[in-house]
Amino acid sequence: MKVSRRDLLAGAAGVVALSRTVVPQAPEAPADSSKVRGKPSRALGQRAPAEKPLRQPRGATSSGTPHQDLYGTITPSDLHFERHHGGVPEIDPKTYSLLIHGMVDRPMVFSLADLKRFPAVSRVHFLECSGNFGGRGVATDLTPQQIAGLTSTSEWTGVPLAALFREVGASPKATWFLAEGQDAAVLTRSVPVSKAYDDALIAYGQNGEAIRPEQGYPARLFLPGWEGNASVKWLRRIELSDRPFMTREETSKYTDPMADGTARIFSFLMDARSLITYPAYPVTLTRGWVEINGIAWTGSGKIQRVDVSTDGGATWTPATLQDPVLPKAHTRFRHLWHWTGGDAVIMSRAVDETGYVQPTRDALIASRGVSTVGYHTNPITGWQVRADGAVTFRPEPWT
Amino acid sequence: MKWTLRLITLGALIAMPVAARAQGTKAPPPATPAKPPATFGIGRPATTAEIAALDIDVGPDGVGLPPGRGTSADGAPIYAARCASCHGKTGKEGPNDVLVGRLPGDAFPFAKDPRAPKTIGSYWPYATTVFDYIRRAMPPDRPGSLRDDEVYGLVAYLLTLNELIAPDAVVDAASLPKVKMPAHDRFVPDTRGQPKPARPPR
Numbered sequence: 001m002k003v004s005r006r007d008l009l010a011g012a013a014g015v016v017a018l019s020r021t022v023v024p025q026a027p028e029a030p031a032d033s034s035k036v037r038g039k040p041s042r043a044l045g046q047r048a049p050a051e052k053p054l055r056q057p058r059g060a061t062s063s064g065t066p067h068q069d070l071y072g073t074i075t076p077s078d079l080h081f082e083r084h085h086g087g088v089p090e091i092d093p094k095t096y097s098l099l100i101h102g103m104v105d106r107p108m109v110f111s112l113a114d115l116k117r118f119p120a121v122s123r124v125h126f127l128e129c130s131g132n133f134g135g136r137g138v139a140t141d142l143t144p145q146q147i148a149g150l151t152s153t154s155e156w157t158g159v160p161l162a163a164l165f166r167e168v169g170a171s172p173k174a175t176w177f178l179a180e181g182q183d184a185a186v187l188t189r190s191v192p193v194s195k196a197y198d199d200a201l202i203a204y205g206q207n208g209e210a211i212r213p214e215q216g217y218p219a220r221l222f223l224p225g226w227e228g229n230a231s232v233k234w235l236r237r238i239e240l241s242d243r244p245f246m247t248r249e250e251t252s253k254y255t256d257p258m259a260d261g262t263a264r265i266f267s268f269l270m271d272a273r274s275l276i277t278y279p280a281y282p283v284t285l286t287r288g289w290v291e292i293n294g295i296a297w298t299g300s301g302k303i304q305r306v307d308v309s310t311d312g313g314a315t316w317t318p319a320t321l322q323d324p325v326l327p328k329a330h331t332r333f334r335h336l337w338h339w340t341g342g343d344a345v346i347m348s349r350a351v352d353e354t355g356y357v358q359p360t361r362d363a364l365i366a367s368r369g370v371s372t373v374g375y376h377t378n379p380i381t382g383w384q385v386r387a388d389g390a391v392t393f394r395p396e397p398w399t
Numbered sequence: 400m401k402w403t404l405r406l407i408t409l410g411a412l413i414a415m416p417v418a419a420r421a422q423g424t425k426a427p428p429p430a431t432p433a434k435p436p437a438t439f440g441i442g443r444p445a446t447t448a449e450i451a452a453l454d455i456d457v458g459p460d461g462v463g464l465p466p467g468r469g470t471s472a473d474g475a476p477i478y479a480a481r482c483a484s485c486h487g488k489t490g491k492e493g494p495n496d497v498l499v500g501r502l503p504g505d506a507f508p509f510a511k512d513p514r515a516p517k518t519i520g521s522y523w524p525y526a527t528t529v530f531d532y533i534r535r536a537m538p539p540d541r542p543g544s545l546r547d548d549e550v551y552g553l554v555a556y557l558l559t560l561n562e563l564i565a566p567d568a569v570v571d572a573a574s575l576p577k578v579k580m581p582a583h584d585r586f587v588p589d590t591r592g593q594p595k596p597a598r599p600p601r
Contacts, residue, residue, distance in 0.1 A: 086542065099445055099453055107445040114442045119435065167438050178456055184542045186535040188456060237453050246459040246525045248532035252517060255586065257509035263522075263582075267589040300592060369510025 053079055056145050061085065062129070064149015067277040067295065073322070073330040074124070075152035077207045082214035083129045083150060085249075086184030089234050093218040098202070102177070102240035105169025112218050115202060118159040118167075122205070123224065124329045126153045126297045128270050130227035130254060133377035140384070140392040144277045144294075147381060147393065151273075151297065153330040154215075156222050157205030161196040165240075170196075174240035178247075179221045179232035189230045190244035190266075191223065199224045202235065225299030225328040226268040227375070229254050256376055259369045272298035272358050273378035274306050274333065274350035285339060285389040292319075292335040298352035299328055305351040306333040312345035312382065319348070339385070345394055347382040361396045370398045457531040461576030464530065467547040468571040471564075474556030477549050481538045490518075490560050499560040505581035520561030524586050526578035529554050551575075 029049075030036045047053075053070070055063035062083040065075055075081075082088070093112050101107035129150035135142060174193050181187040191200070203222040204211055211217045216233030223231045229249055244250070244266070256264040274296035279285050292310075296303045302325050307316035322332040333348065350358040361379040368376075382394035457463040478490075486492075490499030497516040502508070508515050509522065519529060534550045536542050545553070555570040563578055564570070 086536065086539070099449065101445055101450050101454070107450055108442040109445045109449065110442040117441050118439060163435075163439075167442060169438075180453075180456070184536070184539070186455075186543065188531075188535070239454065239456065241458075243458070243460075245456055245531075246528055247456075248528050248536075251525060251528055251586070252519075252523045256589075257507070258587075259510045261507050261510075261585070262587045263507070263509065263585050264589045265524075265586040267591070269589070269592040271591070370513055 055079055055081065056149060060087070062150065064134075064145045065152045067144040067149065067275065068280055068283075070277070073153050073295065073326075073332050074207065075154060075330075077154065077209065077212050077215070080127075080152040080154060080206070080212065080215055081129065081150045083131075083228060084183060084185070084214070084233070085187055088213050089183045090213070091182060091218060091234060096182075096218050096236075098219065098235055098238070100164060100168045100238045100240075102238075103171035103174040103242065104165075104240055105171070106167075108168045110164070112204065115159055115204060115219055118163050120157055120205075121160060121201065122155055122157040123199075123201070124153060124155045124326050125222070125224045126151055126270075126328060126330050127222070127228050127231060128152075128297070128299075130229060130267075130270065130375040131377075133374055133379070135379075135381065135393060135395060136374065136377075136398045138395050138397050140281070140395055142281060142393040142395075144275055144280050148273070148275050150228070151295075151330070153297075154206045155208065156201060156203040157208075158201040158203035158219070158222065161200040161202055161221070164202060164238075165193075165196055170240055173242055176241050176244045178237070178239040178241065178245045179230075179235060180237040180239075181216075181232045182234040182236040187229075187232055187249060188245065188247040189232055189250055190241075190247065191221075191230055191268075192266075193240065195223055195226070195268075223268070225270055225301075227254065227270055230268055254375055257369060259367055267376060268299075270297075270299035271376065271378050272296070272300065272303065272350040272352040272356050274303075274348040274358060275381055276308075276346060276348050276383055279346070279385065279391045280383050281392050283391045285385060285391060287339060287341045287389070290337045290339050292337050292346060292348075294333055294348055295330040296321075296333055296348070296350040297328070297330050298350065298356065300356060301327045301353045303331040303333075303350055304353045304355075306331075307349045307351070308333070308335040308337075309347050309349070310337055310339075310344050313347055313380070316349060341387055341389075343387055344385040345382045346385060347380055347394075349380050361398070365398070374398075455531075455535060457527050457534075459525045459527050459576070461527055461572055464527070464572035464575060465547045466572065467551050468569050469548055469551030469553070469555045470569055471552075471556045471559035471566055473548070473552030474554070477545075477553055478556050481545070482553070485538070490557065491516075498557055501562060501581065507582065507585050518561065519557055520563060520581060522582050524580055524583045526554070526558060526563070526575055526580055529557060530575060 053066045057063040065079050065081045096112045098110045132148050132150035134146045176190050179189050201222040202219055204219045219235055220233040221231050221235050256267050276294035278293050296306045306319045308319045309316045319333040319335040325331050358380055364379055384392050384394040485495040486498050498519050500518040501520040533553055551570050558564045559566050
């Protein structure tokens, strides 16, 4: 493999490309760009050649967002996490349609063009897989992407589901609806009708363009603040009913065994969580001022506060929240730290507007056990900083 | 373009907004935005045939179960041919989801024991879900390719292996919703979060 000057510089700067696929070498940048005429305009923009953020696939059914490579709160659409149960389907937008039937006055079919004719709304929201926790074992060489890559934030554009329910004349007696996808899993979830009248969308836009195939092209259900699995992608059908449908995803999967011998069902809400994304593995710190920063989010509304500790949780200081703090969206927090070179454990703790405080691992185990799948696992997460500047994940094994 | 002309153009551009402001034209009072109608008249009625073609869900009460029937004997060869490569020879071996197995006393240790397999017999609360899921999504190499009788047979076979029905029991639309699942009473509603109105706002 040819080693370019840029790779050497990147290596010298301590930037490590971890287990990433080899990207073709970009042409060398000129020594002085002001002495060479630049590139002409082009139809489709591209990232700067030196920037190579990548999702990290886990098997064939999911891939996580590289939080350690991102700034701010919006996830670039091509880096939005993906999770699917029957692969990513290819759907012709010209033949796509959404059927709404069941307890309605007028069963109806909507084409994609029909959906786009309705008055639209755009809202910034996170979407998180409820299985978004990768720090269960003893490994320390884990990145923010591996710990919590299955959450991302986009601006979503679409039709409020309430408008479609009015269009079909939804029965006031309907309490649940089934959402069904057009993928090979024909994935189904039951959703309370109240969510439709709260803030559910049928989304076709993501960050200003059409939704990406992995996110449900051409149209998906979007349930702000709720576990990603219920926001059924590639949506083809909605059936209103007066009882839930008890599909496989909401019974044998996506339920939470509790320490008291029960299992929580229809546990839609994603509780508050935060994660420091810098400094984090594999960064090597230099002594001096460090802006600790990361993301916090909650399905219950707005993040009210994020506390940061640089002494392993002995003391906590409120971080600065980057405006605007939006409901059910990633919020960037920042905390200035003067690191003088000693060992330290840095961690963050989110508090949301309902007063909910992000729990410790021990508190989660006390109420939920060490359950094998681990949906809705949102523990306070720490990073170990060593005297030589190396930063690693601080594991708290779950078994 | 000559420099003088450029300067004139630039001057005009700068002067224009100033001139407009100097005129002090008063905007007419704003019109009231249109109120959204009860319905927009967008979309088209669904035909009965369209609904029937897509309406494949089976509820916990058995609503949606199609005509047809199957027994464990019917399902065994289908399982061996279409399912065993992923779920194991007897449904216990994997590599994918373990489907078969009861726990002593039908215990429910899943929060405490990460190794306890969540099988149809130990964890699934409704037998109807087994039919719904196999018919819509299995097998992954040809999803949705099984005939209804084949699905009934597979459901009978899996329920028999889990010792939930008699080996010679017929599974059909009448019998399947009646199968008592050991985990049925273990599931409790989530109580986190704020209660939301169940009805559309008036």
